Amino acid sequence: MTHLLSKSKYIRGLQCERALWLDVHEPRLARYTAEQMRRFDRGRDFEYAFKSRFPDGIDLSAELGRNVDLYPARTAELLDLRPGSTAKTVLFEAGFLYDDVLVLADVVHQNTDGTLDIYEVKSGTTLSDTYRRDAALQHYVISHCRRVNSFSIVYNGLDGVNGANGQGGPFAIVDLTAELTAEGDRIAANIAEMKTIVRATAEPDTPTGQHCLTPYACPYQHHCQQGVRQLSLFG
Ligand code: SF4
Numbered sequence: 373m374t375h376l377l378s379k380s381k382y383i384r385g386l387q388c389e390r391a392l393w394l395d396v397h398e399p400r401l402a403r404y405t406a407e408q409m410r411r412f413d414r415g416r417d418f419e420y421a422f423k424s425r426f427p428d429g430i431d432l433s434a435e436l437g438r439n440v441d442l443y444p445a446r447t448a449e450l451l452d453l454r455p456g457s458t459a460k461t462v463l464f465e466a467g468f469l470y471d472d473v474l475v476l477a478d479v480v481h482q483n484t485d486g487t488l489d490i491y492e493v494k495s496g497t498t499l500s501d502t503y504r505r506d507a508a509l510q511h512y513v514i515s516h517c518r519r520v521n522s523f524s525i526v527y528n529g530l531d532g533v534n535g536a537n538g539q540g541g542p543f544a545i546v547d548l549t550a551e552l553t554a555e556g557d558r559i560a561a562n563i564a565e566m567k568t569i570v571r572a573t574a575e576p577d578t579p580t581g582q583h584c585l586t587p588y589a590c591p592y593q594h595h596c597q598q599g600v601r602q603l604s605l606f607g
Pocket residue numbers: 387388389390391392394578579580581583584585590591592593594596597
């Protein structure tokens with residue numbers, strides 16, 4: 373089954389409906405700076421370091437690569453493999469699909485009662501609102517597919533938080549389960565609105581502004597500013 377939205381598109385849509393539409397219909401127009409690419413790489417390195425704590429983890433991306441629509445079925449297969457067993461299953465990049473939204477969870481730890489502990493890994497040194505919004509979508513989708521015992525964000529604890537909670541290493545782990553559970557209705561409403569945006573055939577005419585820079589520098593600024601220049605030339 374194919375998906376309409378992903379976590380990255382949802383986050384894009386929270387920033388700007390035009391950016392969401394472009395992500396779906398004209399992704400080739402995106403331009404990332406060298407610094408943005410380096411940040412992606414740093415994020416991946418931090419994520420790999422956390423995953424190395426689970427030596428028996430099964431990495432779905434190694435098996436399925438970019439075929440992301442295959443991830444949910446394979447995830448379900450692996451989670452259902454050992455019902456009643458005392459063995460625990462740990463999956464990396466486990467896929468879940470609900471309400472036309474596909475999410476891939478960084479680390480999914482299946483407990484012996486079948487419930488899941490989810491870890492979403494972020495390389496930033498603070499627990500930002502964007503991380504919380506990102507986690508809220510993941511929790512919404514996954515909890516409609518499986519019983520979630522806990523949902524935690526793992527971030528870079530070099531600021532000392534880690535020392536306080538005794539997790540060890542640079543990883544600060546914060547359980548947000550209660551907070552995320554309360555977000556369900558708002559997430560459902562956002563998804564409904566975003567599905568209408570991506571199904572539209574015409575690009576929204578959202579003007580540029582401060583929202584183009586926060587929380588992320590939008591990769592479509594060149595495209596949108598070009599439109600502004602053309603309008604000023606011919607308007
Ligand atoms: S540059 Fe600004 S207006 Fe254009 S898609 Fe990005 S956020 Fe939206």
